[in-house]
Amino acid sequence: MSALSPDEIRRYARHIVLRGVGGDGQQKLRAARVLVVGAGGLGSPAIAYLAAAGIGTLGAVDHDTVSLSNLQRQVIHRTDGIGLKKVDSAGAFVSGLNDRVTFVAHAERIGPDNAPGLMSGYDLVLDGTDNFGTRAVVAAAARAAGLPLVSGAVSMFDGQVTVFVPGGPQFSDLYPDTPDEADLPACEVVGVLGAVTGVIGTLMAMEAIKLVTGVGEPLTGRLLLYDGRAARFTELGY
Template sequence: MSSEALSPDETRRYARHLVLKGMGGAGQQALKRARVLVVGAGGLGSPVIAYLAGAGVGTLGVVDHDSVSLSNLQRQVIHRTEDDGETKAASAARFVGELNPHVRVNQHAERLAPANAQAILSAYDLVLDGTDNLETRRVVATSAEVLGLPLVSGAVSMFDGQVTVFATGGPRFADLYPAAASDAELPSCEATGILGPLTGVIGTLMAMEAIKLITGIGEPLIGRVLVYDGKDARFSEFTL
């Protein structure tokens, strides 16, 4: 049996994928081969990790230096009350192990910085960034661009969110967030609040884009930014 062949348990687990036109066995095996890094195991990272683990991504890396706190649990749904004080990377790994034992989890309980970013990202095929500050986002985007890795990028604030994909040949992160933009100009979650389900909407869309990129299904959001207005329940899109 090859490393990408599906076991009887996996065949039952992924039955709805295997009968899905356009996915099938080839798509599921591509997911099993995939090595995906999720930067941030918080509001956006939670649904990303949950759905990619459920979908059968073979290797998930989780980067997060922070620890779980009670104020996270209104939106960071993979963590539990009893995980208060535990590193988010470890809590996420526990969640994945309980949901799908066929997924390998690499924990990176450290802050992503220019000194370590390329070394961490180079072990993966695809990166998803759900962090909440431009400094880290720029580090992730720069490293992904240097390594030629596609990057699924999501962002949320209060009632609104957006998601896009950066990939070789498409617009760059700096086209959406110019160098002049700074974290001081952006509202923080602590200061302005955020509606919990909003992170679920955007995080799930990020997981969808990742699965599309891995399997070749559909048209990814490369060069397009999908914007969600949660208060008015409207999606819009603009081109980079």
């Protein structure tokens, strides 16, 4: 790996002096290629903190455009960006925050047919999509590709995050049965507090950074639940 430049040393100074990360960890972040599926409520804080951390190549998959109702929680998008493709809006945010990050926009809907190609060339996947069917597709594709997956979900005042790694417990272990769609109402129907997506999306970025640098213990085989109203975290094994 090439040495960090003087500008990088200044930018990432708080990482470089951090025991367990240091210059070696920052170089690992710079070399990493991370794909975020969904540039919405969860993808926004994840993209923001991964870009700030200096992930070398950051990809985002999203077919949608920015709308006014997104702005209550999708914090990388702006009022003057309404109507833009979310991945283009996200790219503008990333370039403004950290021009050393290479951003790759994938303006398409992920599905069984294109998921393997979208994940090709990446080291790690984050899933911030908002429906069970897509999350199952992303998990299956990541597993087939042998890629670690950080998975998050939110609803109303609550959220959850976990990590799937090759050889460890997988999405099918956490969800052996496909839940009824009636039991999983969309945020458009039941709502979601914007700050909850910030909590979970930031935790997803944290898990990704841990996986890249090797720092700490990732949430493999553990589901971290967040109750926003009670300000309480609960951990379940699977």
